[in-house]
Amino acid sequence: MSSTLARVGILMGSDSDLPTMSRAAAVLEEFGVPYEIRVMSAHRTPELVRRYVESAEERGLRVLICGAGRAAHLAGVAAAHTTLPVLGVPIEGGPLNGVDALYSTVQMPPGIPVATFSIGTHGAQNAALFAVALLALSDPQLAEALKAYRRRMAESVQQKDAQLQEKGWRNYP
Amino acid sequence: MSSTLARVGILMGSDSDLPTMSRAAAVLEEFGVPYEIRVMSAHRTPELVRRYVESAEERGLRVLICGAGRAAHLAGVAAAHTTLPVLGVPIEGGPLNGVDALYSTVQMPPGIPVATFSIGTHGAQNAALFAVALLALSDPQLAEALKAYRRRMAESVQQKDAQLQEKGWRNYP
Amino acid sequence: MSSTLARVGILMGSDSDLPTMSRAAAVLEEFGVPYEIRVMSAHRTPELVRRYVESAEERGLRVLICGAGRAAHLAGVAAAHTTLPVLGVPIEGGPLNGVDALYSTVQMPPGIPVATFSIGTHGAQNAALFAVALLALSDPQLAEALKAYRRRMAESVQQKDAQLQEKGWRNYP
Amino acid sequence: MSSTLARVGILMGSDSDLPTMSRAAAVLEEFGVPYEIRVMSAHRTPELVRRYVESAEERGLRVLICGAGRAAHLAGVAAAHTTLPVLGVPIEGGPLNGVDALYSTVQMPPGIPVATFSIGTHGAQNAALFAVALLALSDPQLAEALKAYRRRMAESVQQKDAQLQEKGWRNYP
Amino acid sequence: MSSTLARVGILMGSDSDLPTMSRAAAVLEEFGVPYEIRVMSAHRTPELVRRYVESAEERGLRVLICGAGRAAHLAGVAAAHTTLPVLGVPIEGGPLNGVDALYSTVQMPPGIPVATFSIGTHGAQNAALFAVALLALSDPQLAEALKAYRRRMAESVQQKDAQLQEKGWRNYP
């Protein structure tokens, strides 16, 4: 997790987003992808975000994963400061339960894309898997690990199905 | 409209927002409030926005009006760089017709407020009237002009009602 | 909190809104801004609201913060009776969870602006900070206090980030 | 249509609502129910609304029909000033197309009911029919007229069906 | 509560709606208005609904209050079978939390009005108050009771406000 080697930067606007964004970190660790995980706010610490993002490429980062809730500007602000791929995770919660964060993240104007994933923990996990897929384009070992991950997922579904067939739904699991 | 004297800065993310945001300019002119009107994008020209907003207070601006559509980050980004009051106008249009811009503008995190107004031209007009109300707090002449504006609005409603009573709804207007 | 000196009036439609609106009061106290906090309903006590709002300016109030839920008419009704700046806080809750209150507060017709903030407690806190920003326009000490508040917020984010870096996400906080 | 005899008061917040609200007037005329139709705004002419509504009962009005769009407060404000039945018509239009007006009209707090009808012209027509139904409770002739109206509607549906059967859908109408 | 004298019929589609609809019953009892409260479903017992509604007028009922959730057809089906005023209460709950019931109840086609009230218990209470207002049109004693109810509501708000002023928000209630 040493930041000198990090290929992926995980940013979140508040430490209250950590339960969601740590899912991204866990996936990256599972694949052995070095990453940084940082709390910085597009609104409360805009200069920190700018400096972090502007220097990301030369520090060796290849992709940024940004999670934020409500008026979720973090991913868009990051994308404004770099041409690296920026992945956005709308955080679940608040009175609109993340639909505000989804719209604020995905509806970017032409020219500055943010690749957006599911609202909440599913999105954090998927953004990390997508980051792995990006890095795998030039890393055959990682590509193979990703394919193996898919196979394990498929096997897990099949095992659950087998268990359901064996026990019947009344006794499952 | 000389920018050296401007008290209000009107910002928009794209010149396609001008038909909406010019309504704010027209209101300010009606009240004789000097203003600037600028096109700058939180995503495409983030440094311009930052420098403009950071210098706004010392250049004599007292309030900023920011209009943007879809993932409307402009007002939030401006608010991150100043403690001046920031007014946000969600621009109408696009597939979600401004509900995305409304959520992106109003749902700001605690600590960095954006005062948000109606979606579209109504919002631009009201943001400008609100800016006048702010300035009127320390400008009795402006305060009186605002009260007169209200009276004229009320009279206009009454005249329409009188005309409706006179002509009947089948012949109105 | 003596009402003779109050610069800000906080209104709410029901005492059930107090857990939200007291956040606005707490912010004003933190900045030493004198305020009033009142329960009055646009629907159940319309005359009280009218008299309160119509006399607000001459009693020395400079800005009103109005919180209401569902068909949230309080801010709009207040704005109809004064040219002082009116700030609206859509209260969270009910079956639509505040999206009704947001629309009822923000979508004001042209001529009668209501500056609207986030749904729920975030909005109450931000409306109060915005009120401080308004008053700070003619109060350099308050302006400085607001800037200091922003710096403290930024430092708090940075401390959390530092703690996250030190402990790692598995052990945070 | 002489207002001295009016039993129903039709109010709208703006003359731009007349194409919708005139549908209510047309229905009342069809049933021979005397009515008034007035333009007055809860936000721009709150005192007019208050005086009109407060005096409605003693002037002989039995029911009020209020149409307004966006942050549609007119019906709620009227209901706050009278115990007469108040019917609300959310006006279609604007960026949210009337869903804002619907929520602002229907989501009234406990104690002050507004009977709400469909968004747009359908709602204006139905509010008027509902007003007729109210008055018919103590007017047997009107009750019979309402039943006849229903029968005519049913016959019209049946005639269209007969025509469709006769011509086939390719040649209809 | 003897049904031979009932002036108001309260219908609900399922006994699971009783916690909501009993609020309507409680209001009617408070005003001494005789009523019936019945469980019958537009979908599961359509013939019961039809017979109940068709005979309502001649049995002396003057108004129907219908509560239903999700695809809430009960009020509309009732309205199709009578020219008595029909009041609809969208029941809160389910995955869409009542917005489905609101749309199903309020968006009636032209010709068959349903007067719709707030989603959930607020709506049940308000529908009953509206029924009282209807009956009060020809019952001066009831009209006076309704005005007294309003005054008590206003006093209750004022007492809460007084208590808040006395104790301060930190110690309320």
Place this chain on the structure above:
Amino acid sequence: MSSTLARVGILMGSDSDLPTMSRAAAVLEEFGVPYEIRVMSAHRTPELVRRYVESAEERGLRVLICGAGRAAHLAGVAAAHTTLPVLGVPIEGGPLNGVDALYSTVQMPPGIPVATFSIGTHGAQNAALFAVALLALSDPQLAEALKAYRRRMAESVQQKDAQLQEKGWRNYP
């Protein structure tokens, strides 16, 4: 199209729904499935609907397709009166553009299913294809016709793709 032989009944609440529902008729004709197409309203002609639906099974109908807009009760009311499969088509249009009709049609209570299809013409076409699929369960010739229809659709997609490859997107079609 003789109704004595009809296997499918197409119902619509208003002749204004014919441009949508005729798409269902066209599909059934294409497959040679005899059908009836009728205008009858759950709200304006409830008795007609009831008698039609209650007699449907013994007259040989096997499935009903019901199209209605806004508070779309027709499919639900039909389903209440028969155990035949009822297919619902939410009609597009009105201020909520069919989302009201979708919720009113699909969110049926447990016990009385309505099989719901896409909003608008796509839904009418798909409901008819689904009716064909139902009938095909006991009609091998129809089953084969349905498979052939699918193949033609696939070929059409492939031809369009081939044309796009040949001409390039700048010259397509």
Place this chain on the structure above:
Amino acid sequence: MSSTLARVGILMGSDSDLPTMSRAAAVLEEFGVPYEIRVMSAHRTPELVRRYVESAEERGLRVLICGAGRAAHLAGVAAAHTTLPVLGVPIEGGPLNGVDALYSTVQMPPGIPVATFSIGTHGAQNAALFAVALLALSDPQLAEALKAYRRRMAESVQQKDAQLQEKGWRNYP
């Protein structure tokens, strides 16, 4: 429940959907309709889904019931691989609470219908009842069982009503 005899296939994308989809199984058991219940994912095990669905018809299945949440593609993917009737159940849950699953299931393009039912357990129950209705078209005994089920439902509503009349709402149940 032996799969060799199954007439209905119940599919779900994840075993977390079992509490919902087991409601469909319970209904089928109540009617004595043999069925299979399987966990397989359109995204994680697409080949399993394809092979299962493509072979469904020849293995004797007559109808498929597919439940999935969020971006609920399972029913649509199944429908792409068979001309058997496919019934879709949008699973409740997640940040959008099933409205995403509803749209993903019901808004199918022309040519590939998915019959969609209520969000959540109501939908699972209704999809199974609809499957019974389909099978009942060629099974008079099943048709009679379905009519009896309806009668029992009606009686249950009537018993609850009778109990409510007897006890009064204050003592119910």
Place this chain on the structure above:
Amino acid sequence: MSSTLARVGILMGSDSDLPTMSRAAAVLEEFGVPYEIRVMSAHRTPELVRRYVESAEERGLRVLICGAGRAAHLAGVAAAHTTLPVLGVPIEGGPLNGVDALYSTVQMPPGIPVATFSIGTHGAQNAALFAVALLALSDPQLAEALKAYRRRMAESVQQKDAQLQEKGWRNYP
């Protein structure tokens, strides 16, 4: 545009999506990135999609851009058949105007990510720019071209602003 060299595959579910998806093609051409553009439907030609996607990696494709409307399953189905990065573009249009396509595309379950972009043409353009950013991670020339594209965008905004300052808003453009 020779498909033997293609690095990006653009897929759309229907040729009616071409006006949107051709925007992605235009961007790729501007950057000199070879691509394929194909019409194939997840629902009407599922086998074509499967074979295309499964063979994509070995044919040299590095990223897929999938556009689909309404129940937009194409991107999700593609993602199920490859570990290459899949970018999703929700097509604007239909009664829900693309919000259905957004939810169907973005709300993918954990394990199978789809990187989602804005609804409509903005999304097509941004997905292509994001594809360029991915390829630029291992292509310094492309990385420089992307940075130049950003600079030109910024200059274009500045030129529009300069023109606005010169002409004033009344004469713009």
